[in-house]
Amino acid sequence: MKRMLLAAFSALCLSASAQITITNATFPVAGDTLVYSVDNNPVGINPATAPGTDQVWMFGSLTEDAVESTVFSAANTGMHSIEFPGAELVIKNIAGESYFNVTSSQFEALGFAGTDPNGFGLDVNIHYTPSLLERWSPMMFLDLKNITSSLSMVFPTDQPPLDAFFAGLPVNVDSMRIRRTTARQNVVNAWGTCQIPGGSYPVLRNKQTDYITTALDLHAEPIPGFGYFWVDATNFIPPGSGGGLGDLIGTDTVVTYKFLSGTEKEEIASAQMNNDQTMVANVRYKKLATTDAADLTAPGTASISAFPNPAIDWVRFDYVNLPSDEYTLKIFNIIGKEVWKETYQLTGTDHFRVELDKFKKGTYLYSLANKKGNVIGTKRLVVLKP
Template sequence: DQQIIFRPASEGSIAVSGATMFAGYPGGIENYYSSSANAFLLLAVKGPVGQVFGVESVFHYSPPRVERSAPLNYQDVNSFTSNLLVPFSTENIPSEIIDSLGLPVVPDSIRLRIASQLTSEVDAYGTVLLPDGDFEALRVKRTEALDTRVDVLLPFFGWQDVTDVLLSGGLIPGIGNDTIVTYQFLNDTEKEVLVEASMDSTGQNVQQVIFKNGDAVNAAKDRSIARGELLRFYPNPFSDVLNFEARDQLPGALQIQFFTADGSLVKTIDVTTSSPTSVNLAGLPVGSVLFKLVNDRGEVLQSGKLIKQ
């Protein structure tokens, strides 16, 4: 269970134009995002390119990769394309790979061309049962067709595609064509994906399941005493003003506690009515905003994550 915390892009180690937030991942990887009412976009990634070369680099998606889009309704189908062009110096490439090309001269440089065609289909809806509560959710099937090519820059000849030569030698895994299938479960209040299941190469068997948990404030992970969501927060992401309303009759006097990504309590709101209410959070930095809904005994009734943009 990996906790992903979004922070202002200015706190990242690089500057990415248009990015409003970033998140760190294992292995020193940093993803840079922009968020709007209609889409959550991945702009750039800093870190190893992966299993192809494993060289530290910064690469930008063009156009940005769509991580999530809104609004979503049952049976919606959307298609997105994105491309990566990642150049390297030949000094960073193992000599056996260069030698396997059988070229009369050493290439000036080498690059990866990665083309992505992503189809997103809302193919089911229902209730997701999680330790933190029950959530009404849409299931989104994401099928991504990847075409990863390798080019070398030769004097007088320009860029030449050498993918087929490298495939025959078997020295570089991860190039050529591949299809990745994942299932995401989302609801109308949690910006973060509730559950993501990655399938194997057949697309039929689950290979990995990641559960998203919004409770990063307390390492002990309080368990909600009431399953489900008492309050609905919207819009998510929000700019300055956040609205909330009760889904049912409230069980007595409650309080909402808002925290920054590092767990600092920044605002408390007493909830005294089931009617829609607004709270001004203009003073909070962009990125993840964590919340807890507690009763007068300090018991956690609901917790989660919001995104301020």
């Protein structure tokens, strides 16, 4: 019995040691440039697995549709820095400037100055009240962080494009105010390993849910001569009406799964779900060189491919330029669950065959890695059945 208890205790200790803790060493500082690849049509991945431990998220099939670079500069280099006292960092782009505060325990957004995000083409100066939490330290498995932050934007109604709409109202309106509240819920509900094109990392997964509620006020004079005051126009401009103003009103729910490492400043991957949270809308992931470490010792590029593909009864895996080593081929279903694996001693250029009699019809991912875990390739396999 003692031996069994000791073994169980040892297993628990080993499991706990596999979890990572993310510190403020991953917070950005002035001079940092974070570079991401973006897949706008991801398939064959499942970031929304059930909460739990020691998971594997296989995102090696992601493709690069675009590249995003985020440059952090000292806040005092921004044109609007005086309007954001306490800011330490600024991101500058064609739309404007975003300001951030960094402490030993928090990285938070203070606000934005530039062209308004609603598409009116007018300049705004937005301040989050309180600041909107982006990252915290230390971040650990089972952390919960909730915050509600508000902002407001005031626009004169005598300038295009708003003048055309408000000119026809039966009451005088000299300005419009958009109020937006973000209720952000963070729950670190899983840890494990996240594989992306070019590498894999131990990560924590943070499920971030934003409930974004937008309301509209008019600074109006309902009765001439009795003065102007703010009137909540939400009930008077239903969604889809008001020359597009109604489309701003209401509550949107945005769910994003963020995979964070303890060594990299970039998110390893950030997967945003669609409106009903049934599909992945897009994935932003750390941009890496996709040449595998095995290629450094191979007389050419190491690779793996499947033929025929789609396959019915069997599939042949052709490998090229593999250094002599022990390799493991894993096959995952569409939601990222491992359904098959086998280990081989491989070298050079050759092939091996896998029978598919136990596979169901569907789309799979196959991944070949060497003994050190370096991934040679992850690709799609389609299985057909008569």
